[in-house]
Amino acid sequence: MALDLEAIAGLTTAPDDAAWATIIERVMAICGAPLDAEKAPGEVTRRDRAIGEIDHFLSSAAWGLWQTFGNAAPRNADKIVEWWSAPYSAKAILILDGLSLREMPWLLEGAKERGFVVHTAAAYGAEIPSETNAFAKALGFGSRSQLQNNGGGLVHKLAPARTETIDLPWKDCAGLIDASPNWVFWHQWPDSKLHDGAGAGQGLDLLTRDIATQLTSDDFWEFVERLATGRRLVITSDHGYAATGLFHDAMDEQASFLKGALKSGRLLSGDDDPGPFVPPVALSVDSQHGKHLLAVGRWKWKSQGGYPTLAHGGLSLLEMLCPFVELTK
Numbered sequence: 001m002a003l004d005l006e007a008i009a010g011l012t013t014a015p016d017d018a019a020w021a022t023i024i025e026r027v028m029a030i031c032g033a034p035l036d037a038e039k040a041p042g043e044v045t046r047r048d049r050a051i052g053e054i055d056h057f058l059s060s061a062a063w064g065l066w067q068t069f070g071n072a073a074p075r076n077a078d079k080i081v082e083w084w085s086a087p088y089s090a091k092a093i094l095i096l097d098g099l100s101l102r103e104m105p106w107l108l109e110g111a112k113e114r115g116f117v118v119h120t121a122a123a124y125g126a127e128i129p130s131e132t133n134a135f136a137k138a139l140g141f142g143s144r145s146q147l148q149n150n151g152g153g154l155v156h157k158l159a160p161a162r163t164e165t166i167d168l169p170w171k172d173c174a175g176l177i178d179a180s181p182n183w184v185f186w187h188q189w190p191d192s193k194l195h196d197g198a199g200a201g202q203g204l205d206l207l208t209r210d211i212a213t214q215l216t217s218d219d220f221w222e223f224v225e226r227l228a229t230g231r232r233l234v235i236t237s238d239h240g241y242a243a244t245g246l247f248h249d250a251m252d253e254q255a256s257f258l259k260g261a262l263k264s265g266r267l268l269s270g271d272d273d274p275g276p277f278v279p280p281v282a283l284s285v286d287s288q289h290g291k292h293l294l295a296v297g298r299w300k301w302k303s304q305g306g307y308p309t310l311a312h313g314g315l316s317l318l319e320m321l322c323p324f325v326e327l328t329k
Helices: 005-013 016-031 040-060 064-072 076-084 101-113 132-138 144-150 170-174 191-196 203-215 218-228 252-262
Strands: 091-096 117-125 162-166 182-187 232-236 267-269 282-287 290-295 321-328
Touching (some): 005 016, 016 040, 016 064, 016 101, 016 117, 040 064, 040 203, 064 282, 076 091, 076 117, 076 132, 076 232, 076 321, 091 218, 101 117, 101 218, 132 144, 170 218, 191 203, 218 232, 218 321, 252 267, 252 282, 252 290
Parallel strands (some): 091 182, 091 232, 162 182
Antiparallel strands (some): 117 321, 232 321, 267 290
16 A cells, blocks of 8 residues: 555645544554464565555655654553543453554454454554553553552552553463453563564564464453453553564664664663754654654664564554554453
């Protein structure tokens, strides 16, 4: 779904919120069609490359939109808090750490096949930077680890709720769900798997196969059903991820700058120089989480130990957009 000249002209002249709404709609259209488990690795790669065309437009011709992302694109944390304040008698949120829009078809098709009603299927913006604890703090927690063993307390934005964060098999997670009316369950997959395979060279292929297995399994959907029994449920994430193994190699001065500033990562905390390059390869962005230098667009560079093939923290669409799926049984 390439950007045509008319679409490009519209995005460069539209108000920032309208431009971001159009971009998110296009990304959703690319990611949203059902997936076949056998063909998923190739299809997910094809979709990733299609979204890369929009990423290229944002980094080369409209990088100013990234400066407005935090205010102009709806933030996932805000949408969760807004949803939580609705007068549902019982509700639950399942945060799958690092889940991206690539994975939304598994949730939507699986829900329909297993008798759930899908009320909302949307995409909202991650925090800047797209890091786990930035999202946790946006929800009023000190960190993700605060949720462990019902440690969330009563001062966060989703209180009252029973809380948990863990990386156990789905069957074991289902056994943890008690009769408490409100639940916030933060599972550390697929981010844990993402980092395990980040240096494998075929990171997206391996991760896609694992995701297909997990999100079509009976154990996963029995866990979801346990959370949704008597409750309205949202499945979402704290951030997405970039398939950096598919990115282009930065050249010469740009590569040297990125390696010196960001090492093997995609962000740096602090008020650092984004470099002299136009179009930029990095942007300095100030958010409620402080100032950060962020890689912008689809660039990778040689670094000690090798640049990871899966990562997050920079400014690309599949890093910065989170699925938001609302279900009832």
